[in-house]
Amino acid sequence: MSTKENIMLKHLMAALLVFIAQKGLAAEPIVIGLSYPKSGVHKWEGLSQMRGALMATEEINAEGGLLGRPLELQSRDSAGRAEKAIGNVDALADRGAVMIVGGATSAEAIAAGRKAKERGLPYFTPLAYANEVTSRYGHEYLFREGPSARMANNVLMEYLDSQMPNKRFFIITSDDAIPNARVDSLVAASRSGDVADPKHYRAALKAAAESNAQVLVLMLYGENVTDAMRIVDTLRLKERMTIVVPNLSHEVVVQAGPSLMEGVIGSDSWTWRTPQREHNERGQAFVDAFVKQYGEYPSSAVAATYGSVRQWADAVSRASTTNAPAVIRALEGHSYRLLKDDQVWRALDHQNVQSMSVVRVRKRAEVMRDALKQDYFEELYWMEGEVAAPTEEEVRLERTATR
Structure with a gap:
């Protein structure tokens, strides 16, 4: 092999290595966190949250991922307790999570939401009922998909x-x-x-x-x-x-x-029959897929967690970034139709306004x-x-x- 051919081969190999590195970087997963009650008095709701988050993650990956990258779901048990949820936020943030979903009590959601704000992460709670979650203790990083007690x-x-x-x-x-x-x-x-x-x-x-x-x-x-x-x-x-x-x-x-x-x-706020009432084909497909996978009907806790992940991913796609302030801006005031009739993320308090x-x-x-x-x-x-x-x-x- 001539010197010129050797040099060309080296350049080709170098370009190939750069291409492989770039592809590897592009395929690096986007980490999302689930802090949920795997144990404690809310463990049944926690199981529903895990299933909802898994379904959303698997669907997004089957659709080609998010921003050209797969999602990776990392989870930790909160037991429905505020102090454990705070530790979970730090642990998940240290693992590279760019958003967190989960929680079954209001104290847990408030504490975890406050810590998520410190770490610059959007936090979505599907089940916290106290009105204060989105009023007195509401802030720009905290979103509630489920209904309030009021x-x-x-x-x-x-x-x-x-x-x-x-x-x-x-x-x-x-x-x-x-x-x-x-x-x-x-x-x-x-x-x-x-x-x-x-x-x-x-x-x-x-x-x-x-x-x-x-x-x-x-x-x-x-x-x-x-x-x-x-x-x-x-x-x-x-x-x-x-x-x-x-x-x-x-x-x-x-x-x-x-x-x-x-x-x-x-x-x-939702039952497995809701998509039938609303003639929502996507909602019905969600119900059918869940029944096929788990042999049970999905609950509103499943739907709220699934919806939180899908809505965050949709905001990321519209913002073309996982940067929290940009994602938050994309969510505020956003109306959509996913598993039921129209819903909206109210800009004032990030309460999901829904039927x-x-x-x-x-x-x-x-x-x-x-x-x-x-x-x-x-x-x-x-x-x-x-x-x-x-x-x-x-x-x-x-x-x-x-x-």
Whole structure:
């Protein structure tokens, strides 16, 4: 081989190595983080979050990735606790995560969201219910896909006021009991937290049994609902009271069983039948894919986590970068249609404004007739997101009042 040919070969090899390096760099994964309750009283909701995040990640990668790069999902157990969630944010950020999703309690979401802001990462919570998450403690890096307690209570108040006027309510929240209440008391009750002391609500249930209330409202979450419903059954309260669980989830019915939950009324932002009602082909494809993969119907927790990842990825695509400030700008005020009807990320507080439904758990015999034995909810009432969500003025007033 001549000297000239040798030089040309070296140049060719060098160019090839540069090409290979560039391709390798382009294929470097984009890391996203999932901080979720793999253990603790919210572990069932955590399992749903993991499945929703995995489905979104796998779909995006099957579509060719994001900005020409695959997504890599890294996860850590928060157990629903704020201190663990804070550590998770740091650990995931150190692994290179450019966004984080997950969390099942408001304290967890608030703490993790604050830490995510320090690390410059958008944080999406699918399940935190306290109004303060997007009002008092809201900031530019924190997004809530799921509904607030006020959204759930607004749709329930309208339904209960029309269907059960002048009824006496006994309301049990995470930290209080409100006897002799009326339907408008749900506004005040919505300000409660979402972590309860079992001793408190067990004592409150005994007081409810001794009252003359006609409607029992359990503003509880996760396994606390299951525990409370066992006591309701023991005290035979369903024989003389309508039971309402404002934030009623698929996971709660799975844990407690349809016999225990039969007839319970609550609200939800999405069920596996929602795409049918909305004639949403993409939503129906999501349901079909989930059933095929897991042999179960997806819940609103699955849909909210899936939607959070897909919406973040969509914002990255529109912004052509994973840079957090640019992604946040792309999300603020963005309206879209994914698994249901129209939704919007409100710019003021990053609350996902979406429609809400009042649902009731079907009779066990009806549930058992379904192929998967998980067709739990019948829809009783529907409300537009703009009506269900607190107004921007209400959010500003709450922020001003707590400064």
